[in-house]
Amino acid sequence: MNILELKSVTKTYNIGSEKPVYALKGIDFAAKSGESIAIQGVSGSGKSTLLNIIGCLDSLTSGEYYLDGEKVQFSNNKHIAKIRNKKIGFVLQNFGLLNDRYVSDNIALPLLLGNISIGKADKLALSAAKSAGIDQLYDKKVKKLSGGEMQRVAIARAIVTDPEIILADEPTGSLDKATGRQIVEMLVQMAQSGKTVIIVTHDDSVAEMCSRRFYIEDGQIREVI
């Protein structure tokens, strides 16, 4: 069964009074649990827009988005925020962390936003840190960590609520090759353990590590077989 499915999804932007600009043109896309999916494409091709829609950070202009069998109602902000909190974990190129805060605060943030008590959030965050191999860094400030360590913190935060989908936007973009590879290996392992991992990347070597590859061009997507 598909964990997520996009049907004829279109996304347009209105810039000034000109005709709407199409970022996505009738995209059909689906992913199953346990898949690691790479999405590639040149800059401006629409891959980040697609990831934002899958991640419920942005709304679609037309089409339908089903997540875990349910249609996503983009008009309901609380519903959308709850999906981001419970079902999706994000890993960003620039890590997306509160740099002046502690690792523990960063990892616990989704739990706190999800109404988990502070004490319980701390325990769960430590457990996620162990899974990401950074429990020894738990009480350190993020700004004192290396790029690879920061990305592991981001991964720990992404998995702390045990979401079904992990979205990674250029997760290796700010890392050296070896560290980047370790991070992608971690993400792929997560997919092997049952999660759906979608990685937007320019890097072919990263894409090759995934179970499926897609290429997006001029707002249209095709699978690379």
Added chain:
Amino acid sequence: MKFSNLLFISMFRFKKNAFGYLLACIEIFIIVILLIYVLSTIRYYNIPINTLEKVESSRLINYTYNSMDKSQDELIAAITNVEEYAKTSTDISRIGRSGTLHISILKDGVEDKNLETFYGIANTDNPDQIEMYSTGGALAYDPLIAEKFPLTLEKGEQLKDYKADEGCVPAILHSKFINTFDIGDIFTIRLQWTEIYSSEEYKISYADVNVQVAGFLNKSNYHTEIGAGGSFFTADMLVTNEFPCEMIILHDDNAPFPVDGYTYMSPTVLIEVSEQEGALENVINELSPTGFATPLGNVIDDSIYMLKQQTAEPIINLIILIIVAAAAIGGINGMNQISQKKDFAVYFICGATWGECIKTDILRNVLIISVPAVLSGLLSFFLLRSLPSNVLSIWDFVSAVGVVTAIYLISSLWYIISLKRMKPADSVKEWEN
């Protein structure tokens, strides 16, 4: 989201920069202390303005005699002249006097130095030092003045309302006695006055009087002098460090002390005219040659005008201070909020709604401002209270903290309105750039 979680997240940024936060505290402290000073100065003038505005002044004439330029003999003659005229004129219905007397509080028949009220009785053997008497005293009101000029009390009853025990004179005490005496307490004061006074000769007389505490003056003391064309002092204005009256006592013709005595110093005569047409003009015309006879309404209007003139400077200072405070606090706030805005992207990807981002921001602002504002306010309040001129009230502190908090919250609100509603995707995009 649970409030505890919201508070916890709000404190992420709150705890961010200890040095910056310390600087903000110092800045807020300076602003609060200046605000307390300016607001208390404005209130210093506004309370007598409010008091004077409430005085029913129609059919009343204020009569004063410039005792600074004349001998006491001439002063006595002038006051006597007014009283003689009042007895014969159908234009006058009542006449009342107020004046000051030197006093000491007696305990077991001797002055009680612990109460620090008496400054010169020991000098009776050495009349050359009589000027020392001008450092302390009591203000005597008769019923007409007590009725027309109610006092601003911390607690207790007005002189005109208080029913003192037989043989006692009701008294409103300076607020410094509030922990020494209770309402209803009776104690003895020694009044003294110069029975004969000229540049060459004077004789000091005494009378011991039992007074009963009717109330205590408001903790804030005010002093101002109303000049041109007549003068009037409200009791609140007289009870001050510059002129430390210890109490205001009520007298009437049955008072157990000679009421003429106190007319020799700083006398004010209040004359109530009858309802006959032209009575006010008649009395003024009759008395003007011997002193300043002026409709009380004019005196009060002049007084209020002068007080408002004196208020102008602190009001301008307040406006300048608020502008400076708005710029300074807005600056701190703006810098914090630029950082906070970046954090919104992180909150969004972790599952926050726009409302939760804003709530976090507002709560953080409240935390940032309220802790230093309250601490600075308290510190400023006690610092200023320790100064000799003890004119502060809790409202100065509350107002100053309130102004700072309002400036901070308004600047926060301004920022939030300017943010409009940011989409999570735009926020993330902005953050990544």
